Amino acid sequence: MLALIDCNNFYVSCERIFNPRLEGKPVIILSSNDGCAISRSAEAKALGLRMGEPWFKVKHQARFRDVIALSSNFELYGEISARVMRVLARHSPRQEVYSIDECFLDLSRIEPEQLLDYARDLRAQVLQWVGVPVAVGLAPTKTLAKLAAERAKKEGVPARMLADVVADEAGQMSVADVWGVGPASARKLQAQGVQTVAQLARMPLAAAQKLGGTTLSRTVAEVQGRACITFNVDKRDPKQVMSSRSFGRPVTELGTLHAAVREFADKCIVRMTKREVAAKVVMVYLVARLPDGSRSSLSKGHQFTRHVSDPDLLYAVCLKLTTSLYRKQLSYVKAGVLLLDLQTTTVSQGSLFDDASTNVRAQLEAAAEMAGVQGTELDAESLEASQRLLAIAGVQPGSTFVEDWKPRAENRTPAFTTSWADLPLVKTG
Amino acid sequence: MTHPSVPLTPVVGPAASAGFGNHAEPFEDGSLNLHAHVVENPEATFFMRAKGDSMRDAGIFDGDLLVVDRSVKPRAGQVVVAVVNDEFYVKTLRREGSGYRLASANPDYPDIRPGEADSVRIWGVVRASVRQFPA
Numbered sequence: 305m306l307a308l309i310d311c312n313n314f315y316v317s318c319e320r321i322f323n324p325r326l327e328g329k330p331v332i333i334l335s336s337n338d339g340c341a342i343s344r345s346a347e348a349k350a351l352g353l354r355m356g357e358p359w360f361k362v363k364h365q366a367r368f369r370d371v372i373a374l375s376s377n378f379e380l381y382g383e384i385s386a387r388v389m390r391v392l393a394r395h396s397p398r399q400e401v402y403s404i405d406e407c408f409l410d411l412s413r414i415e416p417e418q419l420l421d422y423a424r425d426l427r428a429q430v431l432q433w434v435g436v437p438v439a440v441g442l443a444p445t446k447t448l449a450k451l452a453a454e455r456a457k458k459e460g461v462p463a464r465m466l467a468d469v470v471a472d473e474a475g476q477m478s479v480a481d482v483w484g485v486g487p488a489s490a491r492k493l494q495a496q497g498v499q500t501v502a503q504l505a506r507m508p509l510a511a512a513q514k515l516g517g518t519t520l521s522r523t524v525a526e527v528q529g530r531a532c533i534t535f536n537v538d539k540r541d542p543k544q545v546m547s548s549r550s551f552g553r554p555v556t557e558l559g560t561l562h563a564a565v566r567e568f569a570d571k572c573i574v575r576m577t578k579r580e581v582a583a584k585v586v587m588v589y590l591v592a593r594l595p596d597g598s599r600s601s602l603s604k605g606h607q608f609t610r611h612v613s614d615p616d617l618l619y620a621v622c623l624k625l626t627t628s629l630y631r632k633q634l635s636y637v638k639a640g641v642l643l644l645d646l647q648t649t650t651v652s653q654g655s656l657f658d659d660a661s662t663n664v665r666a667q668l669e670a671a672a673e674m675a676g677v678q679g680t681e682l683d684a685e686s687l688e689a690s691q692r693l694l695a696i697a698g699v700q701p702g703s704t705f706v707e708d709w710k711p712r713a714e715n716r717t718p719a720f721t722t723s724w725a726d727l728p729l730v731k732t733g
Numbered sequence: 734m735t736h737p738s739v740p741l742t743p744v745v746g747p748a749a750s751a752g753f754g755n756h757a758e759p760f761e762d763g764s765l766n767l768h769a770h771v772v773e774n775p776e777a778t779f780f781m782r783a784k785g786d787s788m789r790d791a792g793i794f795d796g797d798l799l800v801v802d803r804s805v806k807p808r809a810g811q812v813v814v815a816v817v818n819d820e821f822y823v824k825t826l827r828r829e830g831s832g833y834r835l836a837s838a839n840p841d842y843p844d845i846r847p848g849e850a851d852s853v854r855i856w857g858v859v860r861a862s863v864r865q866f867p868a
Contacts, residue, residue, distance in 0.1 A: 324816045324819040324820075324821075325819040327819075387775075387776045387777075388776075390775070390776045391776045391777075432777075432803060432804065433774070433776055433777035433803050433804045434776060434777065434803070435803065720779075721779065721780075724780075727780050727781055727782040727798070728779075728781045728782070728821060729781070729782050729783075729784050729821070730781045730782065730783055730784065730799060730814055730821040730822060730823045731784050731785055731820060731821065731822050731823070732783050732784060732785040732786060732787040732788040732789075732793060732795070732822070732823055732824075732837070732839075732842075733785050733786075733787025733788070733822075733837050733839065733842040733843075
């Protein structure tokens with residue numbers, strides 16, 4: 305049996321570790337530039353706040369009056385994620401870190417009748433040691449384990465086993481909820497009368513192959529309880545890719561910083577390609593030397609709506625982040641690019657624009673992302689509307705980026721676990 | 734804090750897990766590693782900063798760095814970080830009748846005796862504190 309451990313509302317949970325007053329309240333985390341909700345507490349979900357909801361559009365609604373909206377703090381989330389993964393790594397010789405808040409563990413060494421208790425204790429340990437609540441799905445295959453974890457969250461239980469999907473309540477779930485079934489495949493399946501997971505399990509593999517290729521037939525086999533998707537065990541740090549360097553001489557020009565950041569992004573992309581992963585979060589950090597001689601480290605991150613590996617998109621976002629961090633009066637001594645929340649590219653989706661030229665497309669996507677426009681909205685845009693988006697971003701199609709993009713006011717918590725200056729304060733009396 | 738029905742015996746030690754390197758060992762050249770000495774369980778250890786002087790007589794002063802371990806089961810007599818009504822406090826855990834109180838270490842400050850309306854939980858146990866002097 306294997307397990308999928310999935311953190312509950314991960315970014316919100318991280319914030320709650322150091323801010324107990326956020327417990328029990330509707331809390332959301334906003335994407336960079338305070339655009340959309342990228343994480344919601346259970347209380348926020350209950351108010352009807354949808355994932356990816358552009359916050360500025362809905363924040364004035366009376367029902368959202370009590371919602372606490374925080375800017376994303378990727379330094380914190382990355383560090384807490386590393387802790388969770390290290391705790392989990394102690395429990396199995398085979399671990400695959402699937403994303404910033406999910407990991408697969410091979411638990412075949414545990415006796416089947418002890419699995420549920422073991423999983424409950426695993427959850428208790430992560431909650432006690434790191435402060436993050438997780439749900440555990442147990443199943444013979446990765447695809448079923450993912451479904452099981454979802455059931456655990458839905459049912460409000462710490463751990464859930466799923467072996468025979470036909471006999472289980474999980475069989476009633478929609479095929480669209482199955483890992484590996486994309487929206488296009490879901491539509492095709494539903495058109496053929498395959499609506500539920502149980503029906504999917506009864507589908508002959510040959511039919512699945514015909515409908516959706518190897519991806520779908522493999523998924524069906526997995527749902528039937530036959531493991532086809534192997535563990536991706538990467539001995540190197542699976543959680544992030546980083547490239548940075550101290551400068552030979554202090555840098556004051558934005559253009560020079562851009563060139564350096566592009567170089568670091570390049571190195572990260574090469575490593576990502578080698579490891580066949582895509583990233584969901586990109587962070588740029590700069591270290592400045594202040595007039596008094598001390599050093600100040602600043603970082604800014606952005607979470608994409610999906611895992612990306614397109615170099616031009618990554619460059620475009622890195623450059624924007626650099627621009628927004630840059631201050632004319634400071635001299636910079638170090639910079640770096642960090643990619644978090646990595647996922648193997650076999651499950652990443654393609655880019656949204658297939659016909660536009662690479663550079664323009666990347667600029668469009670970056671502009672849209674940073675303006676807080678959702679991926680699905682872009683799908684529906686005509687070329688004319690795309691030009692409008694570019695105009696919003698202040699970009700003439702075909703030109704380089706206008707570099708005076710101003711970030712909105714941020715409500716970001718301190719870097720509690722990655723900066724000595726930001727440690728949580730404890731009253732002695 | 735957990736009482737597992739099945740012992741959670743780690744299969745692999747922290748050294749084998751991917752991440753931030755082998756922090757349980759001294760440095761490669763054998764030099765003493767203060768971090769490894771003071772941080773017993775890295776995944777469960779957090780650093781915090783003490784504010785105020787109500788724990789002065791316990792040797793914790795304003796501005797001291799606290800090494801807080803969430804995996805240690807709290808016992809009476811230990812210095813703990815507690816969350817009382819959503820605020821962090823560092824106090825000594827002491828028995829009081831059938832329950833506990835959070836004791837200050839300075840006669841000028843009262844102990845915390847949580848009442849029925851208060852919410853209290855132990856966030857972690859202070860294993861060490863670090864005091865730095867002006868260089």
